[in-house]
Amino acid sequence: MLTKEQLDDHWEKIYLNHISIDCVVFGFHEGQLKVLMLKSNNEEAWYLPGGFVLKEEPIEEAANRILKERTGIDEVFLRQFHVFGDPDRSKFHNEIYKDNSFFNQRFISIGYYALVDFVDVTPMPDAFSELCTWRDLDDLPAFQLDHEHIFRTALDTLRLQLNYQPIGYSLMPQQFTMPELQKLYETILDKKLDRRNFQRRILGFGILNKLEETRKGGAHKAPYLYSFNLENYRAALKEGLQGGW
Amino acid sequence: MLTKEQLDDHWEKIYLNHISIDCVVFGFHEGQLKVLMLKSNNEEAWYLPGGFVLKEEPIEEAANRILKERTGIDEVFLRQFHVFGDPDRSKFHNEIYKDNSFFNQRFISIGYYALVDFVDVTPMPDAFSELCTWRDLDDLPAFQLDHEHIFRTALDTLRLQLNYQPIGYSLMPQQFTMPELQKLYETILDKKLDRRNFQRRILGFGILNKLEETRKGGAHKAPYLYSFNLENYRAALKEGLQGGW
Numbered sequence: 001m002l003t004k005e006q007l008d009d010h011w012e013k014i015y016l017n018h019i020s021i022d023c024v025v026f027g028f029h030e031g032q033l034k035v036l037m038l039k040s041n042n043e044e045a046w047y048l049p050g051g052f053v054l055k056e057e058p059i060e061e062a063a064n065r066i067l068k069e070r071t072g073i074d075e076v077f078l079r080q081f082h083v084f085g086d087p088d089r090s091k092f093h094n095e096i097y098k099d100n101s102f103f104n105q106r107f108i109s110i111g112y113y114a115l116v117d118f119v120d121v122t123p124m125p126d127a128f129s130e131l132c133t134w135r136d137l138d139d140l141p142a143f144q145l146d147h148e149h150i151f152r153t154a155l156d157t158l159r160l161q162l163n164y165q166p167i168g169y170s171l172m173p174q175q176f177t178m179p180e181l182q183k184l185y186e187t188i189l190d191k192k193l194d195r196r197n198f199q200r201r202i203l204g205f206g207i208l209n210k211l212e213e214t215r216k217g218g219a220h221k222a223p224y225l226y227s228f229n230l231e232n233y234r235a236a237l238k239e240g241l242q243g244g245w
Numbered sequence: 246m247l248t249k250e251q252l253d254d255h256w257e258k259i260y261l262n263h264i265s266i267d268c269v270v271f272g273f274h275e276g277q278l279k280v281l282m283l284k285s286n287n288e289e290a291w292y293l294p295g296g297f298v299l300k301e302e303p304i305e306e307a308a309n310r311i312l313k314e315r316t317g318i319d320e321v322f323l324r325q326f327h328v329f330g331d332p333d334r335s336k337f338h339n340e341i342y343k344d345n346s347f348f349n350q351r352f353i354s355i356g357y358y359a360l361v362d363f364v365d366v367t368p369m370p371d372a373f374s375e376l377c378t379w380r381d382l383d384d385l386p387a388f389q390l391d392h393e394h395i396f397r398t399a400l401d402t403l404r405l406q407l408n409y410q411p412i413g414y415s416l417m418p419q420q421f422t423m424p425e426l427q428k429l430y431e432t433i434l435d436k437k438l439d440r441r442n443f444q445r446r447i448l449g450f451g452i453l454n455k456l457e458e459t460r461k462g463g464a465h466k467a468p469y470l471y472s473f474n475l476e477n478y479r480a481a482l483k484e485g486l487q488g489g490w
Binding site: 016017018019053055056057058059060062080082083085086087106108110160162163164185189193198201238239240241242243244245 | 261262263264298300301302303304305307325327328330331332351353355405407408409430434438443446483484485486487488489490
């Protein structure tokens, strides 16, 4: 068993001071939106997956490493969205951290968000947690520290980006129906959209290919299948859905 | 004169380790776009305005303080756009810094960009520079460190945001003509735009009020004057120019 001083020394030696990374990992599957959260050992304290930056590690690699440690997956859509830098944001309350000087310094946290199909993920707790799990957005526990603010900022960013960036490539199957794609938007926005307006607007962006096949089976008229037009999709990621000037 | 140890101690005592702020300050006026740069004492070395975060200072306040120190202005449109975190990005080459351990640590830099009317600004050098001045975008000197990358990322961000966010409120006079507004877009994008397409598209966003008055004087037909519709402008800042779903 390491002494407190040895433990402090361990963190100090490996990681940069003052800098942390927090990840808001949104999980979507068939009309459900969840967020990945950890529960502390022996207490009802929930927080977002996060970690620190190794002395010689690029920050993007740190974010990917942290995400992989918690989810088992890499090459995920993972993006910086905001830096959280209030001086009093990082007062740890967890008993484990309380007497550790590394954890008791001020941390400026770089927020990343990711969007994954939660069926692909096997959540894994870290050393301070007994549980790493998907929580429904309409059944969230109380968050530790400023993690609710970080989560809300990520959700606001994701919703705003729906207005000018394409979404869904990593979340939808290769072929999908218009109602399935609409469901993704409705789930993220947490509201119903008008079917005809949605179809008109999304088709107007030119990011979909209408396929020859229809979805077989079911009592109703077979719905058309679509796939993403990747060339246009990537251009829209770069220039915005309405194109450039 | 302070010894090297005293100088190091001074920086270490006041500022957080490992964290810096770099500001890309774009200056626009009558069809000219410039960027604020500093020239080191006694060498032909140019860099962006920047600084560090005080031990108990929120990062937004730090960015505003740094900008005010260099420009004399505050309450400016100033926005985080990216964090630069490569481990080898912060190798200082300036003689002043070379033997100072504070400057020789790894810095992760939070990039902010600002957009101002350069006529409003009196640039002021910092302790390490003999010159703080506006440089034309088509006549830029070589940048120190990764500052060219920071500048390019800010410019790309600004150009992308033109596709989905309104711009110009802090840069245009209260009343302006359509060609004057088009000139702002053309200057930032560094390309000519079609007059009729520009007018149709910008009017379609609903962020302009067409005024009763026209611009008097000049040999041609007096052009119509416009002002920003602030309510719609602010909504578009929040939801994007094409509105929400």
